[in-house]
Amino acid sequence: MALINYASREINCKIVFYGTGMGGKTTNLEYIHKQLNPSIRGEMISLNTENERTLFFDFLPLDLGSVQGFRTKFSLYTVPGQVEYNASRKLILNGADGVIFVADSLPTAMEDNLYSLKNMEENLAEYGLTLDSLPWILQYNKRDLPDALPLEELDRQLNKKGVPSFEAVATEGRGVFATLKAISKDVLNRLT
Ligand SMILES: Nc1nc2c(ncn2[C@@H]2O[C@H](COP(=O)(O)OP(=O)(O)OP(=O)(O)O)[C@@H](O)[C@H]2O)c(=O)[nH]1
Numbered sequence: 001m002a003l004i005n006y007a008s009r010e011i012n013c014k015i016v017f018y019g020t021g022m023g024g025k026t027t028n029l030e031y032i033h034k035q036l037n038p039s040i041r042g043e044m045i046s047l048n049t050e051n052e053r054t055l056f057f058d059f060l061p062l063d064l065g066s067v068q069g070f071r072t073k074f075s076l077y078t079v080p081g082q083v084e085y086n087a088s089r090k091l092i093l094n095g096a097d098g099v100i101f102v103a104d105s106l107p108t109a110m111e112d113n114l115y116s117l118k119n120m121e122e123n124l125a126e127y128g129l130t131l132d133s134l135p136w137i138l139q140y141n142k143r144d145l146p147d148a149l150p151l152e153e154l155d156r157q158l159n160k161k162g163v164p165s166f167e168a169v170a171t172e173g174r175g176v177f178a179t180l181k182a183i184s185k186d187v188l189n190r191l192t
């Protein structure tokens with residue numbers, strides 16, 4: 001749940017980038033960090049393995065300024081996608097106000113996408129949440145690759161709930177802010 005402090009008129013929201021290993025979650029965050037003015041964003045913290053895979057999480061704080069008289073802050077987190085780091089994924093999902101599920105568009109990643117989505121559902125269930133009770137959206141990443149699956153196929157397999165979905169090329173920043181804006185709007189709408 002978002003933390004709303006009426007005394008200091010502050011709102012804190014937590015957005016989590018979830019999805020399979022190597023799908024592009026950290027790349028999304030790096031792009032956001034690179035593009036935003038330092039007056040809006042804080043420092044990005046990444047805890048990596050020696051080969052640049054996320055070990056525990058990435059974290060990027062944003063200060064969006066005043067929204068309807070409340071100073072509005074977002075904390076962006078990525079989970080480690082590698083299967084063996086589920087304890088971390090579960091911990092990071094705790095208290096999430098919204099999730100961007102980053103799916104890898106490659107045919108060879110479909111099984112991993114499905115596994116990760118199921119894993120997210122299981123981890124949410126541990127907190128008494130479901131895919132219907134939490135705002136979440138899909139990002140189909142790596143659209144630049146020639147063998148990327150058609151959108152209809154990704155939708156058919158991953159979007160049984162019919163949530164909003166966005167195409168992206170995180171390495172070039174394509175679709176990154178569209179995805180972030182969509183989930184932010186969703187999360188803020190739930191508060192009002
Ligand atoms: N071609 C292409 N490569 C991408 C894209 N987005 C990310 N990558 C590459 O995919 C690899 C993995 O990206 P990461 O952002 O580290 O993936 P991750 O989801 O954070 O992976 P974990 O931390 O292991 O969960 C990197 O080599 C990226 O450069 C994209 O849109 N297109």
Ligand SMILES: [Mg+2]
Binds near residue numbers: 026027054080
């Ligand atoms: Mg990562």
